[in-house]
Amino acid sequence: MASVNRVLLLALLSLIVVLAVVTAQAESIEIRHFDNPVTEQRYQSLTASLRCPKCQNQAIDDSDSPIAGDMRDRVYLLLQDGRSDREVLDYMVERFGDYVLYNPRLEGRTMLLWGMPALLVVVGGLFVILLVRSRRKASVRALSDEERARLDALTNRERTP
Known part of the structure; x- marks a missing residue:
């Protein structure tokens, strides 16, 4: 029992x-109900491109955070209100800051962020070119008589005239 x-x-x-x-x-x-499949696609695209302010590098469509849920609700309501994608993104940036955008906008504040990779490639390329040229010049230089005698002494060869 x-x-x-x-x-x-x-x-x-x-x-x-x-x-x-x-x-x-x-x-x-x-569950979100959309009258138009294009609006649903816009919703999915926007929620995938907005970063959750609470989570580390996670989109709001993947996050279980309450703030991400609120953001998804707001995106849905703004789209149902007939707002454009740009207006939705502007609203989110105004409310949460530039951090919510995975791809920051090209502005005066973000020029360094966008330009730094290209600048590093150019500087690295110039460094490599200068390094190759300096090595080429150093290798072309002929040995002096004193250096030739020292080399011969080190290799135990006699110098032939």
């Missing part, structure tokens, strides 16, 4: 755990 009670208790606990997991997953699923 005691083993039957244990089995029933174990089955009941397993059922509770399964229900808790299913309920938690069901709560995280958001």
